[in-house]
Every structure is written in structure tokens, then in C-alpha cells.
Amino acid sequence: MTNTETIEKKRSGRPPENIRNEIRIELPSSSVNEGIARSVSSVFVSQLDPTFEELSDIKCAVSEAVTNAIVHGYRDKRGIVYITIKILDERTVRIEVRDKGCGIDDIKTAMQPLYTTDPEGERSGMGFTVMESFMDRLTVVSKPGSGTKVTMVKTLGNPKRTFK
Amino acid sequence: MNSGMRSSKAEAVSTIDGHTMIITLSGDIDHHSAKRIRGQIDSDLFIKRPKRAVLDMSAVEFMDSAGLGLILGRIACAEKIGCRLTLLSPSPQVMKILDLAGAGRFIEIKQK
Ligand SMILES: Nc1ncnc2c1ncn2[C@@H]1O[C@H](COP(=O)(O)OP(=O)(O)OP(=O)(O)O)[C@@H](O)[C@H]1O
Ligand SMILES: [Mg+2]
Numbered sequence: 001m002t003n004t005e006t007i008e009k010k011r012s013g014r015p016p017e018n019i020r021n022e023i024r025i026e027l028p029s030s031s032v033n034e035g036i037a038r039s040v041s042s043v044f045v046s047q048l049d050p051t052f053e054e055l056s057d058i059k060c061a062v063s064e065a066v067t068n069a070i071v072h073g074y075r076d077k078r079g080i081v082y083i084t085i086k087i088l089d090e091r092t093v094r095i096e097v098r099d100k101g102c103g104i105d106d107i108k109t110a111m112q113p114l115y116t117t118d119p120e121g122e123r124s125g126m127g128f129t130v131m132e133s134f135m136d137r138l139t140v141v142s143k144p145g146s147g148t149k150v151t152m153v154k155t156l157g158n159p160k161r162t163f164k
Numbered sequence: 165m166n167s168g169m170r171s172s173k174a175e176a177v178s179t180i181d182g183h184t185m186i187i188t189l190s191g192d193i194d195h196h197s198a199k200r201i202r203g204q205i206d207s208d209l210f211i212k213r214p215k216r217a218v219l220d221m222s223a224v225e226f227m228d229s230a231g232l233g234l235i236l237g238r239i240a241c242a243e244k245i246g247c248r249l250t251l252l253s254p255s256p257q258v259m260k261i262l263d264l265a266g267a268g269r270f271i272e273i274k275q276k
Contacts, residue, residue: 113265
């Protein structure tokens with residue numbers, strides 16, 4: 001059984017698939033890699049000449065997804081976090097964060113603001129809400145027992161700032 | 165300040181000004197750094213037991229939802245010792261996250 005949930009703002013149709021550039025990163029599920037994942041994403045996305053705010057939003061969304069894979073997906077076990085970032089058209093970035101961890105039973109509930117399964121860890125339960133509001137589209141696909149894939153798409157606003 | 169390409173080490177430094185403890189946060193506040201920062205702030209609060217504490221956010225370069233958890237946890241911790249916590253000068257990026265959680269309902273947020 002695979003569960004899926006998509007939340008979309010802005011455009012309704014999927015952008016045409018025309019991959020301009022791509023990076024794949026595989027990181028062990030150690031918390032020090034949360035910052036590494038942010039830095040690498042930041043460098044890669046910078047080729048689109050994003051505004052400071054757009055870059056901050058993307059770094060934050062990546063941080064949330066990678067942290068979730070490490071904290072919830074793998075819990076205290078070791079595993080690999082798979083990150084793929086694609087530049088689709090002149091202004092669109094798609095980020096995929098995947099783990100082979102425990103998976104999510106009820107994605108809709110997990111995505112509710114303030115919902116957390118780990119209140120002792122001082123979590124606010126706002127990770128998915130951050131991803132959803134800082135990116136244009138958020139899709140979560142999960143299979144309990146096999147893992148979770150989070151896909152986030154953002155189209156940068158300024159048409160003058162384009163892929164060179 | 166770095167250009168955002170590199171993550172910078174998070175720190176919490178406390179000073180006392182009369183009855184007020186000023187806790188200056190800096191660097192990147194994420195899940196990785198939050199645990200260490202939390203321990204540091206809590207031990208400072210429990211040792212000094214101030215009446216008021218100000219969490220100066222102006223030097224925070226990055227914060228995600230782990231930072232929210234850190235702030236909410238510190239409000240609870242301060243309450244236990246009868247201390248009122250205020251947030252000072254979060255950046256617009258940090259403010260966006262605080263607003264998502266409606267943090268203004270739980271804590272006073274001031275600008276320098
Ligand atoms: N990759 C994942 N694998 C398994 N469960 C997950 C994964 N990502 C999220 N979850 C589940 O969804 C819940 C909500 O995630 P969300 O990021 O919104 O909040 P949180 O991580 O609990 O708290 P915060 O992100 O504010 O620290 C988590 O508590 C967890 O139960
Ligand atoms: Mg989270």
C-alpha cells in the first residue's frame with residue numbers, strides 16, 4: 001500500500017519536463033548532514049540567480065525534509081538520505097528527498113500543522129507546513145515499512161533572473 | 165555573516181543586565197544544533213533564575229522548525245522559574261517561520 005498527498009499553489013499543470021541541470025546527493029542519516037544538504041542545495045540553486053528570500057525558503061524546505069528523513073524515517077538507525085535537485089526550465093527547481101525508513105501511515109494527518117509524533121523531542125510539528133508554504137508544490141509519497149519520498153517544486157518569481 | 169553557502173556554528177551566549185538575562189543566539193539553528201543550544205540556555209536560566217529574559221535573534225543566520233521547537237520549549241522552561249521571555253529582532257526569514265506557527269500569540273516579539 002502506497003500513500004500519496006499533494007498540496008499545490010500557483011499553477012495547476014505540471015511544468016514540461018526539460019531538465020537543464022541536475023545533482024544527486026547521498027548522505028548518511030547523521031544530523032551534521034542537515035547543514036551540508038542545505039549548503040549544497042544553496043550552491044546548486046544559485047545558478048538560477050534566486051532572490052535572497054527565495055534561496056532562504058528553499059534552504060529551509062530542504063532542511064525540513066532532510067531532518068524528517070533522519071529523525072523520523074531512520075530514527076536512531078543508520079540509513080542513506082537521497083536528494084535530487086533538478087533545474088526544470090529557466091526558473092523552476094524540483095527537489096526530491098527520499099529515505100528508506102519507516103514510512104508514514106497517515107500522510108494527511110502527518111501534514112497537519114502542529115502534528116508531531118515526537119513531542120518529547122521538542123518538535124513543533126511545523127516541518128510539512130514550512131515545506132508547503134515556502135514551496136509551490138509539495139507531494140509526499142510513502143509506503144509504511146519501505147520509506148518516504150518528498151517532492152517539492154518552486155518556480156522563481158523574477159523572469160529577468162533566468163538560467164544562463 | 166557568511167554568504168549562506170556554508171552553515172555556521174550555532175551559539176547561545178548569556179549576559180545579565182539587572183534583572184534581565186540577555187541570551188544572544190547566532191549561527192544556524194537546526195535540529196543538529198538545537199539540542200546543544202537548548203542545554204546551554206536551560207542551564208543558564210536555572211542557575212541565574214532571572215525575572216526576565218530576552219532571546220536576541222538578530223545574529224541568527226538560519227532557522228527551521230527545529231528553532232520553533234527550541235523557542236516554544238524555552239518559553240515553557242522560563243515559565244517554570246517564573247521568568248518572562250521576549251524575542252528580540254528576528255530577521256524577516258525567521259519571522260516568516262514564527263508567523264506560520266502564530267508565535268506572536270505565545271511570546272512578545274520586539275525589534276531593536
Ligand atoms: N520521512 C519521514 N518518515 C517517517 N515519518 C515522517 C517523515 N517525515 C515526517 N514524518 C511524520 O510526520 C510528522 C510531522 O512531520 P513535521 O516535519 O511536520 O513535524 P515534526 O518533524 O514532528 O516537527 P518539526 O518538523 O516541527 O520539528 C512527524 O512527527 C512524523 O511522524
Ligand atoms: Mg519535521
